[in-house]
Amino acid sequence: MKIGFFGVGNMGGPMAANLVKAGHEVRAFDLSAELVAQAQQAGCDAGRDVAHTVEGAEVVISMLPSGKAVAGLYLGEQGALAHISTEALVIDCSTIDTDTTAALASAAAKSGHRVIDAPVSGGVGGATAGTLTFICGGATAAVEAAWPVLEAMGKNVFHAGDHGAGQVAKICNNMLLAIHMLGTCEALQLGADNGLDPKVLSDIMLASSGRNWSLEVYNPWPGVMENVPSAKEYAGGFAVDLMNKDLTLALETALAKGSRTPMGSLAKSLYGMHGSQGNGRLDFSSIQRLFATLD
Numbered sequence: 135m136k137i138g139f140f141g142v143g144n145m146g147g148p149m150a151a152n153l154v155k156a157g158h159e160v161r162a163f164d165l166s167a168e169l170v171a172q173a174q175q176a177g178c179d180a181g182r183d184v185a186h187t188v189e190g191a192e193v194v195i196s197m198l199p200s201g202k203a204v205a206g207l208y209l210g211e212q213g214a215l216a217h218i219s220t221e222a223l224v225i226d227c228s229t230i231d232t233d234t235t236a237a238l239a240s241a242a243a244k245s246g247h248r249v250i251d252a253p254v255s256g257g258v259g260g261a262t263a264g265t266l267t268f269i270c271g272g273a274t275a276a277v278e279a280a281w282p283v284l285e286a287m288g289k290n291v292f293h294a295g296d297h298g299a300g301q302v303a304k305i306c307n308n309m310l311l312a313i314h315m316l317g318t319c320e321a322l323q324l325g326a327d328n329g330l331d332p333k334v335l336s337d338i339m340l341a342s343s344g345r346n347w348s349l350e351v352y353n354p355w356p357g358v359m360e361n362v363p364s365a366k367e368y369a370g371g372f373a374v375d376l377m378n379k380d381l382t383l384a385l386e387t388a389l390a391k392g393s394r395t396p397m398g399s400l401a402k403s404l405y406g407m408h409g410s411q412g413n414g415r416l417d418f419s420s421i422q423r424l425f426a427t428l429d
């Protein structure tokens with residue numbers, strides 16, 4: 135397929151490379167010329183501008199940092215929708231607010247385009263390995279049409295519901311992730327303060343009812359597990375800044391519907407404080423340091 139790809143950053147770069155590996159013709163565009171050059175090295179063609187990037191594209195994919203960037207790309211008189219063929223399928227993989235997703239869906243309905251939201255879970259590791267989970271929102275036929283392309287970049291494709299449902303499912307998951315990471319850090323610190331070896335305590339909780347993903351594959355206590363961010367001074371992984379962005383989206387969504395999210399609010403306060411103390415680019419499991427006991 136001919137694919138126009140916008141945003142070849144940490145996630146989009148390896149995703150576009152996997153599309154090329156699967157035999158697709160990918161034309162990439164990014165605000166950073168350096169990243170476009172990297173995408174060319176991975177076999178992509180370089181998009182000169184928005185119109186050139188979507189020229190002849192059967193599928194258009196975006197992987198952008200914010201709702202503002204997504205609206206700026208697609209909407210308005212000179213937006214990408216004005217240049218994309220109505221035969222093409224538009225897949226927005228960015229994690230963004232549901233208002234922007236709704237605005238894009240409504241503009242696409244007016245212009246006769248098919249669009250789905252398909253935010254991902256799996257991080258940079260999953261994007262590189264081609265094992266991402268796509269959480270889609272939109273019409274069933276459009277989600278089914280996206281499968282062959284999404285399968286070149288991921289292992290799981292879920293259809294959460296109509297437009298915006300992919301975004302809601304994604305932020306519910308990440309709010310839960312923030313909460314169980316915090317709970318895991320708190321329990322490990324309590325055990326360590328009372329003389330337990332965090333590795334032994336982790337093994338005990340893994341075989342007990344406290345078992346959870348943070349403990350199982352992403353232990354936040356340095357030295358308990360190899361090949362996780364806590365083993366590398368919390369470098370790489372999923373940044374505190376991005377967790378704060380997702381928690382903000384979760385709280386905005388909760389406010390709009392009146393949902394009660396006291397745990398999400400507390401998680402946002404703690405991650406916000408941690409980020410503002412110069413830790414924004416560290417992995418989110420570095421929140422363990424917030425629990426360190428003062429001598």
Ligand code: NAD
Nearest residue numbers: 141143144145146163164165166198199203228229257258
């Ligand atoms: P990133 O900042 O590395 O990449 C985003 C890229 O988009 C940048 O290179 C930027 O120059 C480019 N860009 C911005 N506006 C553009 C435009 N109008 N046209 C073309 N390019 C444009 O961010 P990332 O880590 O790749 O994250 C992208 C999205 O994926 C975000 O919505 C993020 O929340 C989500 N996400 C990230 C992770 C992760 O672990 N990094 C995991 C899951 C989901």
